[in-house]
Amino acid sequence: xxxxLEVSGIGIAFGGVRAVDDVTFSARAGEIFSxxxxxxxxxxxxxxxxxxxxxxxxxxxxxxxxxxxxxxPEQLAARGLxxxxxxxxxxxxxxxxxxxxxxxxxxxxxxxxxxxxxxPSTARQNRDTRARxxxxxxxxxxxxxxxxxxxxxxxxxxxRLEIARALAAExxxxxxxxxxxxxNPTETAEIxxxxxxxxxxxxxxxxxxxxxKLVMSISDRVLVLTYGRVLxxxxxxxxxxxxxxIEAYLGAGLPGSEGSxx
Amino acid sequence: xxxxxxNRWISLALVAALIVLPGLILPSSYYFRVGALVxxxxxxxxxxxxxxxxxxxxxxxxxxxxxIGAYAVAILPARFDVPVLLAVPAGMVLSALVAFVIGRxxxxxxxxxxxxxxxxxGVLVAMVLANEVGWTGGPDGMSVKRLxxxxxxxxxxxxxxxxxxxxxxxxxAIAQNLLASPTGRALRxxxxxxIAARVAGVDVARIKVTVFVISAxxxxxxxxxxxxxxxxxxxxxxxxxxxxxxVTMVVLGGMGSLFGSIIGAAFLVILPQALxxxxxxxxxxxxxxxxxxxxxxxxGIVPTLHRLLMERRS
Numbered sequence: 407x408x409x410x411l412e413v414s415g416i417g418i419a420f421g422g423v424r425a426v427d428d429v430t431f432s433a434r435a436g437e438i439f440s441x442x443x444x445x446x447x448x449x450x451x452x453x454x455x456x457x458x459x460x461x462x463x464x465x466x467x468x469x470x471x472x473x474x475x476x477x478x479p480e481q482l483a484a485r486g487l488x489x490x491x492x493x494x495x496x497x498x499x500x501x502x503x504x505x506x507x508x509x510x511x512x513x514x515x516x517x518x519x520x521x522x523x524x525x526p527s528t529a530r531q532n533r534d535t536r537a538r539x540x541x542x543x544x545x546x547x548x549x550x551x552x553x554x555x556x557x558x559x560x561x562x563x564x565x566r567l568e569i570a571r572a573l574a575a576e577x578x579x580x581x582x583x584x585x586x587x588x589x590n591p592t593e594t595a596e597i598x599x600x601x602x603x604x605x606x607x608x609x610x611x612x613x614x615x616x617x618x619k620l621v622m623s624i625s626d627r628v629l630v631l632t633y634g635r636v637l638x639x640x641x642x643x644x645x646x647x648x649x650x651x652i653e654a655y656l657g658a659g660l661p662g663s664e665g666s667x668x
Numbered sequence: 669x670x671x672x673x674x675n676r677w678i679s680l681a682l683v684a685a686l687i688v689l690p691g692l693i694l695p696s697s698y699y700f701r702v703g704a705l706v707x708x709x710x711x712x713x714x715x716x717x718x719x720x721x722x723x724x725x726x727x728x729x730x731x732x733x734x735x736i737g738a739y740a741v742a743i744l745p746a747r748f749d750v751p752v753l754l755a756v757p758a759g760m761v762l763s764a765l766v767a768f769v770i771g772r773x774x775x776x777x778x779x780x781x782x783x784x785x786x787x788x789x790g791v792l793v794a795m796v797l798a799n800e801v802g803w804t805g806g807p808d809g810m811s812v813k814r815l816x817x818x819x820x821x822x823x824x825x826x827x828x829x830x831x832x833x834x835x836x837x838x839x840x841a842i843a844q845n846l847l848a849s850p851t852g853r854a855l856r857x858x859x860x861x862x863i864a865a866r867v868a869g870v871d872v873a874r875i876k877v878t879v880f881v882i883s884a885x886x887x888x889x890x891x892x893x894x895x896x897x898x899x900x901x902x903x904x905x906x907x908x909x910x911x912x913x914x915v916t917m918v919v920l921g922g923m924g925s926l927f928g929s930i931i932g933a934a935f936l937v938i939l940p941q942a943l944x945x946x947x948x949x950x951x952x953x954x955x956x957x958x959x960x961x962x963x964x965x966x967x968g969i970v971p972t973l974h975r976l977l978m979e980r981r982s
């Protein structure tokens with residue numbers, strides 16, 4: 407399998423702090439590639455660099471072989487990159503199904519003229535978009551709440567709603583930023599199953615997650631970040647046993663630090 | 669009931685009924701004039717609600733576009749012999765162009781900065797209209813040629829009641845079309861999270877300009893109607909107070925509610941007329957009423973009542 411997403415030597419500094427420094431990795435289609443590391447290691451910043459929210463100072467990002475560094479999020483969306491957010495970014499005033507329908511924006515006709523006139527073609531497309539969105543809600547177990555306002559759904563539901571919205575774009579690669587954060591064990595298990603299923607369908611997944619059990623059980627490969635740099639990369643078993651990783655997480659030998667991240 | 673109101677044909681029929689039924693029983697041309705003013709304001713407020721209530725982008729200068737529409741039907745027929753019926757679309761095109769040109773740089777601003785920039789635009793239009801005396805007649809304004817259809821002069825408030833009522837219905841239907849489309853979903857989405865909208869592939873800058881242009885055209889049509897109804901325009905039509913009144917109508921009726929736009933407009937047009945009974949306390953009463961509504965119906969009249977209905981049902 408060839409690499410779908412290739413990140414090489416990417417870096418950004420805020421003031422004097424190198425939040426992400428010379429990070430290189432690649433993720434393949436159908437693979438679950440996880441990025442772990444202590445709080446503040448730069449995982450979300452790395453996601454923001456890849457998804458075009460931040461502009462990298464150095465390095466390059468390639469999507470299916472084409473250079474996409476410096477592109478805006480909407481351009482990346484059109485090229486098949488989608489993501490979820492650590493702190494929920496939901497359209498709270500819209501219904502659950504409308505949230506997912508928006509996810510299909512790149513596949514929809516964008517002529518405001520036709521939309522203003524309410525042409526039959528727009529109505530047809532709306533029905534099609536809604537049907538696809540409903541199927542995705544079904545898949546994440548929210549179909550019964552489709553017409554509820556998103557703002558009235560629980561946290562765990564919104565986490566799944568975000569995944570459904572990201573899937574609606576039919577991405578080739580999906581970046582998931584702590585999809586199970588703040589979820590109870592049942593919800594986590596459900597998201598766990600969902601992620602494996604998505605990867606099986608051929609979508610490449612890059613996962614940032616704090617839940618070590620989840621990461622170790624579903625990942626194909628794991629990248630460990632500390633202080634914005636790559637500590638190591640490997641299969642879950644090797645990573646879990648590596649003394650450097652244990653030290654980074656438990657802060658062995660560093661007085662006053664806590665090991666509460668796992 | 670709430671479900672009932674959500675259906676677009678039913679809400680359109682409701683608006684049609686609110687136009688037709690009073691039209692059958694109103695006793696004098698004074699009432700028809702007030703009715704026409706309600707519909708014209710509602711048209712402009714629907715446009716502003718798309719921008720402010722749905723897309724979450726403030727404009728404190730929207731009366732500027734009302735002014736452009738009003739002076740288009742005043743100046744073009746008087747100075748260039750353009751037929752009045754052509755001057756209305758000319759005003760729409762001009763408003764759209766102006767909105768397009770200023771929209772791109774202005775809409776990059778957010779919140780208070782956007783408010784101040786749009787305020788500046790509105791003040792600018794009002795100043796141009798007041799100072800270009802040769803074209804606009806200056807602060808005293810100018811008279812407007814009456815609309816003629818089949819050689820018939822349209823000057824009765826009763827006629828304008830039906831014309832503006834029809835335009836309001838069309839404007840409402842177009843706004844419904846837009847909101848139920850991908851563009852509509854995109855503009856509502858950016859209200860809650862611009863970054864999530866962008867990640868989903870929405871060109872946020874483009875959508876903002878699109879909705880700004882659309883709302884400017886609504887304001888322009890309303891301005892043209894207003895000028896033709898009154899037979900006279902002054903720069904006040906584009907003034908800051910008018911812009912603030914439009915925003916108040918949106919907020920009072922309900923941000924993000926098309927029906928609320930009509931209620932908000934009706935409220936602020938009819939109430940001052942009704943409150944003249946109280947003579948010198950008129951403005952005091954109006955102010956207190958607005959404050960009370962904002963305290964007790966915080967989301968605006970229509971959305972709050974809608975929610976109460978929903979809660980009673982479940």
